[in-house]
Structure formats: C-alpha cells, structure tokens
Amino acid sequence: MQAFTTLTGIAAPLPKANVDTDQIIPARFLKSISRTGFGKNLFANFRYKEDGSENPDFVLNQEPYRKAEILIAFENFGCGSSREHAPWALLDFGIRCVIAPDFADIFHNNSFKNGVLPVKLPRAVCEQLMEDARMGGNARITVDLEREVVVRPSGEEIPFKIDPLRRHLLLNGLDDIGQTMQRAGAIDAFEAKRAAAQPWLAAPAEAPATPPGA
Amino acid sequence: MSGQKPRTLFDKIWDAHVVETLPDGTALLYIDLHLTHEVTTPQAFDGLRQAGRRLRRPEATLGVIDHNIATDASRYTGIVDPESRVQVETLERNAAEFGMPLIPLLDQRQGIVHVIGPELGRSLPGMTIVCGDSHTSTHGAMGALAFGIGTSEVEHVLATQTLLQKPAKNMKVEVNGTLPLGCTAKDIVLAIIGRIGTAGGTGHVIEFAGDAIRALDMAGRMTVCNMSIEGGARAGMVAPDETTFDYVRSRPMAPKGEALERAIAYWRTLPSDPGAQFDTVVRLEAGDIAPQVTWGTSPEDVLPITGLVPDPEAAEDEARREQMRRKMQYMGITPGQRLQDLKVDVVFVGSCTNSRIEDIRAAAAIARGRRVADGVRAMVVPGSGLVKAQAEEEGLDRILREAGFEWREAGCSMCLGMNPDKLTPGQRCASTSNRNFEGRQGPGGRTHLLSPAMAAAAAIAGHLADVRDFQPKGTV
Structure with a gap:
C-alpha cells in the first residue's frame, strides 16, 4: 500500500449525500480480477451518457477537476455494497482523499486499506471547502495526515482526527496482514482453547464440497 | 459469573472471539466462518499468492458462485460473458490451489451465499461470520455476529482467520405487537429503515427484539437482518431461541447428536442479559405497520x-x-x-x-x-x-x-x-x-x-x- 503523508491538490465538489458504492462504481464493472483499471468507470452512470459519450455536466468531466486528487461530498459517503472496488476506482482515477461529514463503515475501512484517506469534518466545514473547490485550479487544498489538518486555499487550518492505529499504518504504508501474522502464537492458543470448549466448530458435519481438481 | 456487568448478545459473541486487545482498544477478532464468492475474492487470493501465504483454515472457509451467473439454462452450456467466465474460473482455480471448499456451479446446493450458509447449516448461532458482501448481516438471524468486509479484509481473514476491529455500539430495535394481515418481515424492516434512516445504524450492531421479531420464522428473521446494512449497521442479529435450534437441527452441515446438544446448551447462554445497556433503543409497534x-x-x-x-x-x-x-x-x-x-x-x-x-x-x-x-x-x-x-x-x-x-x-x-x-x-x-x-x-x-x-x-x-x-x- 502506498503511504499517505501530505497531499496538496485540486478538490472536486460533489454536493450530494448518500453517495453509495453503486454510484461510485456500478456492479457491471466489477468483473475484473485485478485491483487496477477501475478509474475509467468511476461514477460511470454520471460521467457517461447512454451512448458512451462524456456528460459535460458532471464535475469530473470538467477542467480542472479531471485531475482532482481530493473529493468533497456530503453525509453517509460510501453507503451500500462492501465492494472495495469503490476505493480502487477512486485511487485509479487519482483521488486519494475524500472529505465528508461522515462515511459508511465498510467504505471507511476499505479506504484505509488502500491508502485513500477519508476525512470527517462537520457539514458546515464541508460546505466551505466545497466553495473553495469551486474556485478551480487556483485553489489547492492541502491534507496533512502527519499534523491532522486540512489547509484551505486561504491558509486557514482545519483540524481533523484519525484513529491512531490507522494513521500509523497509513503514514507508513504498512500491510496489516504481516503485522497480524506476527501474532500467530496468540491465534494458535486461542484456537486450541476454542476447539476444546466448542468442538462443534472444528469442522462441518458433512464435507461441504471437494475443491475442484483435488 | 455473578456480579459481572450485564451484557448484550453482541457483547457476548464479541468477548468470546477476542484473541488479543491492542493498546488502542482495537481487537484481534477470531472469525469462525468465512464465506466467499467470485466477485470480491480474486484480488485477495492474488495478494496471498504474491506474499507466498496460505489459507490458515481452509475448513472454516466456504466458496460459492452467485453474483454474475445467468439464471437461465445457459449456465449448463458454459458462461457466455467472457469477463464473468474469467471471474468464475478464477474462483474455481483459487479454490483448487488454496484447498478452499467450493460448492460447484452446477451442484444442487449452489445458490446465493446468504441463502446457502444457513440452509446448509454452516452458519450457526454464536459464530463470527464474514464475507466480502455487505448483506452478510443476513446470517445474524441465526444469533451470530455476521458482517460484510472488503477485499483487503477478505485477504486478512484468509491468511490469519482474524480481523482487526474496533467494537461497535449496541443498538436495540424492538418491535412489539402483532403484524397486521398482509404484512411481513420485509414490511417490518422497511418500516425500521424509514424510521432510523440509511445512516441511523452507522457504527452500531443492531439487535432486533420484541415479540413481533420472536414470532418470525427463520426466513423472516433473515430478511430483517439482511437489510440492517440499509440502515447503516454492518450487522443485525436476533437472539437464538427454540425457532433457531429447530431450524439448525435438520441442516446437513450442522452438528448432530451430542455435539448439537452441547452447542445448544451454549447457545442458550447468548441472549442479552436483563439490564444489558444499549447505546440506542428504537421501538416500533407492529400493529402500526402497513404494507x-x-x-x-x-x-x-x-x-x-x-x-x-x-x-x-x-x-x-x-x-x-x-x-x-x-x-x-x-x-x-x-x-x-x-x-x-x-x-x-x-x-x-x-x-x-x-x-x-x-x-x-x-x-x-x-x-x-x-x-x-x-x-x-x-x-x-x-x-x-x-x-x-x-x-x-x-x-x-x-x-x-x-x-x-x-x-x-x-x-x-x-x-x-x-x-x-x-x-x-x-x-x-x-x-x-x-x-x-x-x-x-x-x-x-x-x-x-x-x-x-x-x-x-x-x-x-x-x-x-x-x-x-x-x-x-x-x-x-
């Protein structure tokens, strides 16, 4: 995972609440077996017309927002499906930070695992940042994870809070699987205790299926 | 155990699965059952392969193909859409390579992952259950803690059989009274979402309680828990009771005989204690619900x-x-x-x-x-x-x-x-x-x-x- 420290970039305003993951990346584009390549279908139902041509009214089809690295939206961003293709699509497009009043839980988790930073700020602040974003290419916004501040184009600093463990992993681009595997001894001990207390969990009564080719 | 603080159903299942607690309060939570399907797993298996990792417990994992297959007879002659075919074949190949049990596409037991888990007796009360799908909340109807995860977390569970999680808040949604003619579990859960809103349950696990919930059969409870995520909650659950145990008894992969009786004795200890504290409580009258x-x-x-x-x-x-x-x-x-x-x-x-x-x-x-x-x-x-x-x-x-x-x-x-x-x-x-x-x-x-x-x-x-x-x- 790519580390996230400080980002200064163009922010795109998306003044909508309840932006669900079906909007971020519609299900028909989930058929790839890779983590990359989803950017072209980010917000596909808004970005493209029925004939496949670009919809000029959608913010990410306008200059300078084609190069946006920050997205500003309203409440409950990322609700709905658990698809990690949503942060993958944002990342593949070039967006590394989403600022909103709050986020749906699964999207919030998935973002951290992919170096996309979700920043929670009150609605009124998001509205101010949205005004900044509407100023276009001359109004860059900085998101500093080290100091936990968003810097407006005016220089005003707005503090935010990120869970310390998540912040640590993100600042250092750490893979948490490797960290957990260092606790294998504790997992072994837990499993042994559990197998004795709840033997019915050991294996299903009927073998579920044979792995193909086995 | 006297003198212990009264706990909710969620608290009890959570506590029973904490392997370790990190200094900041994050728990390393043990996962009993990991269900997988073709859409949210290819990148996870790829990650394992690249890191040279294996499945920690293949027998605690079960795969099935459901999202992108046709529902007409064409499935018997091969998948027409080339991308769908690749995705399905990738799951089959990954299952073989990593030794993961998989229900074959043309097996009679194939179906939607959240239907087959309980139906086959694989999803049981008291378990922690995850799947790369937000509607994993369905399995909470069994009296389990079941929630959807992203693909990175799928990879984490495949490799370690655990997840790093912060405890959720407890929310109780109590539905009392008798459901009017023409109304069903679906009407109950839609009415609940209408009340709490799509973000009302964010950060919470919902326990559905009250006599209108108790009166539902297992299918109805699954419908209600299924849509917890539409109310923003990652998990919804119903305390296990005789309805649950009767349902489990006849399932092919469920424990049998003495093992089952021992399991039921444990499952009877899971319902929320009297006086257990909920962070949020919502009450609805079943009699007020219309279709x-x-x-x-x-x-x-x-x-x-x-x-x-x-x-x-x-x-x-x-x-x-x-x-x-x-x-x-x-x-x-x-x-x-x-x-x-x-x-x-x-x-x-x-x-x-x-x-x-x-x-x-x-x-x-x-x-x-x-x-x-x-x-x-x-x-x-x-x-x-x-x-x-x-x-x-x-x-x-x-x-x-x-x-x-x-x-x-x-x-x-x-x-x-x-x-x-x-x-x-x-x-x-x-x-x-x-x-x-x-x-x-x-x-x-x-x-x-x-x-x-x-x-x-x-x-x-x-x-x-x-x-x-x-x-x-x-x-x-």
Missing part, C-alpha cells in the same frame, strides 16, 4: 402502499428539496401521485433478502389462479438449487408458471445488474431485493422495494398494488 413500498432512490424513502408520492416543497431545507426533486426526476414520478397508480414493467422476486421457500410460497399464494398483467415481465429466482427443488416438490413452480411468471435458476439475478438479468433505462420494477439506488438493477432502472406478496400483487395488477386487496384463492 410498505419505496418511492425514491434510497431504502429510507419508504411509505405505506396507500400513500402518495411526497411533495419536495414540504421538505425543511433547499438541499433536501433539491435532492427529492432529483429522486422524482430519476424515478419518473410526480408529487401527490398515488403509489398504487405506478405501472410496473418488471417484477422481480428473488435476492438474498427474499428468495427462500417461504418467500416463494408467499408469491405463489397471491399468483395462484391469477394471471400476470399484459406487458409485465415477472420473474421468480429461487435463492438456491435446494430452494428451487423444494418449491418444485410443492408445485409452486407450476402455479407461478401458469400465472405467467418466469421460473429461473438460483443466483443473485436482478438484484444488482452484474449478470444478464437487468432493467433497461426507464423500466419500472417492483422488486423484493434490498437496494433501490440509481442504476442498481441496471442503468436508468427504477426500483420499488417491497415484499414477495406485494411483488406478486403488482405483477397481477400491472401496477403497484395493495396486497390486502388480493385474498389468496384456495390454498397453496
């Missing part, structure tokens, strides 16, 4: 079927007014219109919310001796091969076919528009699925969420209709 239907593009946009399309001008602020106007434009509806006047093009009975045998019986009871309206395409998609076989044994397929419904093969079908079953732009669908988001059932498709009986009534009427006007003809 529900959604009008907009969020599951919280829900009204009784007797209602009228709301007026955006009545909303409290301009942002909300603008949002409602946008929804109305997308849905092709106007303020003040009677919901019952909305003509439907498609009716879909299926999905992990409502594709169990009880759901199909409910649709067939309305369809019996009647005809689908001209110009309406009505489809019934059983949740699994076993549900399909059971329905055929009961003659439900015949009743539905005679009424003009399509009777299809098991899969996710028209719930999410990633297989051949999709709406075309502008089509209006009465659907028993779980999300009415813009484009969810196909770009430009217009979804109205409702119960299986209400869906069947809409198919017969040709427009959204009140199931209370459709008395069953004879018995099914």
